[in-house]
Amino acid sequence: MHNQTLLQFIKSHPIGASLTRDESEPYSFLKLVAKEYKAHSIVSRQGEVDTRIFIVQSGWACLQRGLQNGDRQIIDTPLRGDIIGVRAVDGPSIATLSAISDLSLFEIPRRALASATLLHRPLGNMLTRAIARQNSILTEHLMNTGRRNAMSRTAHFLLEMEERLSAYGLASGGRYECPLTQQELADILGLTPVHVNRTLGELRKLEMISFKAGWVEVLSRKKLVALAGFDKEYLRLM
C-alpha cells in the first residue's frame, strides 16, 4: 500500500470514486507517492510559508495553533483521506502540522492542484467537497468548545473519530486505535489533561466508552449518542 500513487488512492476515496476515467492521467502530481513522517515529527510550522497541500494516506496528523502564552489548541486531527492546508492565500501558515502517529502524506504543490482543478471537473469537485466537509467538522468542533460540557464534549469527539475512521474501515464493532495522549485530547477539547482524565474515568464508570492503552471502545452507543447529542449528518461525504 505504501507505494500506491495519489491517483490510485483517490480512486479508492469515498468522495473521489468518480475519478476513474483516464482523463485524470495528465497531471503529473497524480503519480506522486506518499511521503513518510515519523510519529511526533513536524511537517509544517505555523508562521512559515508553505505552499503544499497534503492528503493523508495513513496515520493520525495534528493541526494545531499556538497562542502567545504557550497554550495551544488542536484544530483537527486529520485522518486517512482528509485534505489539509487549503489556504489559497500566499502567506505564513496559520497552524502547525505534525504527526501524532507515524504518518504518510501525499504532498501537492498548491499551484499545480489549483490549475488542475480548473481544468478537471471531478477533481475540482472533490476538492470543494473536501473543504466543505472540513468546514462542517470545524463547526462541530466549535459547538463542542463553545456550548457542550466536558462530558458530552469528550463523548462527541470520540464518536466523531469513530465515524470518520469507519469510512475507511479503520473502526469496527465500536473499537478503534487512537494514539492520542490525554494532553493532546485536552488541547483538542479545550480542557486540561487532569480534567480529561476525570471525564474519561467518569465515562468509563457509566459504561459508555473506554479509552485505554491506545484503544477506544464504545460500550453503549445509545447512552453515548444521547449524552453527546451526536448526529453524524455533518460528516456525510456525498
Place this chain on the structure above:
Amino acid sequence: MHNQTLLQFIKSHPIGASLTRDESEPYSFLKLVAKEYKAHSIVSRQGEVDTRIFIVQSGWACLQRGLQNGDRQIIDTPLRGDIIGVRAVDGPSIATLSAISDLSLFEIPRRALASATLLHRPLGNMLTRAIARQNSILTEHLMNTGRRNAMSRTAHFLLEMEERLSAYGLASGGRYECPLTQQELADILGLTPVHVNRTLGELRKLEMISFKAGWVEVLSRKKLVALAGFDKEYLRLM
C-alpha cells in the same frame, strides 16, 4: 446601491477585483439583484434542505446552530462580502441563517455557481479564496472558545469585527456600528449574557474598548491587541 447587480458587487469586492473582463457576462445569475430581509427574520433553517449560496451585500447576518438542550452557538456573523452556505453536499443544512440587522443578500443556486466556477477561472478562484478565508475565521473562533478567557476572547472578537468591516470602509477611527445584543455576543463567545456584561464593563473600565448603544469604539488599540493576542494575518484577503 440596492439595485446593484451581483456582477457589479463582485467587481467591487476586494477578492473579486480581477473579475472585470466581460467573459464574466454569460452567467445569468450575475445579473441578480440582492434580496432584502428584515432584521430578525430567518433566511434558512437548520435541518431543512436549501440549495442556495448567499453573498452578503449589506447588514449583519447570523449563522447559528442549535443544540438539543436549547443552547445555541453562533458560528459566524457574516458581513458585507462574505459568502455563506457552501456545503457542497445535498442534505439538510447544518445551521440556521438569519438576519441580525436589516440584511440584503445575493442568492445563487448552488448548481449554477458550481458549474460556472468550473468554466470561469477568476470566479472559481474567488470562491475558493472565500471558503478558505471562512475557514481561517472559524479556526480563530475555535481558538477563542477553546483557549482564551472571557476578556481576551471578547477583545479578540471585537477586533476581528473591526478588521472585517474596515475592508469595506464600514469602520473608521476604531469606531463601528454593531447591532449585536449581549445575548448574541454570548452565543458567539460561548459565554453567558451576564458574564459578557461583566466583561464588557471591565474592558470599558480598563479603557480598552467600549460598546454602548449599538456602537463599538476602540479606546486603546495597543492594550487591546496585547490582551487579545490579535494578529490580523488570518483575515488577509489576497
Place this chain on the structure above:
DNA sequence: ACTTTTCGTTAACATAGGTTAACTTACCAA
C-alpha cells in the same frame, strides 16, 4: 402616550473545570 417586551446591569451565590502536586504505571533507550 402608554404599555409591553426586550435589553442591560448588578449582586449573591453555586459549580464546573483549573491548578498543583504527589504517586503510579507504561514506555523507551542504552
Place this chain on the structure above:
DNA sequence: TTGGTAAGTTAACCTATGTTAACGAAAAGT
C-alpha cells in the same frame, strides 16, 4: 535488565464563569 522520561491517576484546593433573580432603561407595538 534497568534507569529515565513521559503518560495516566488521584486528591485537595482554587477561581473563572454560570445561575438566579431583581430592577431600571431602552425599544417596540398599539
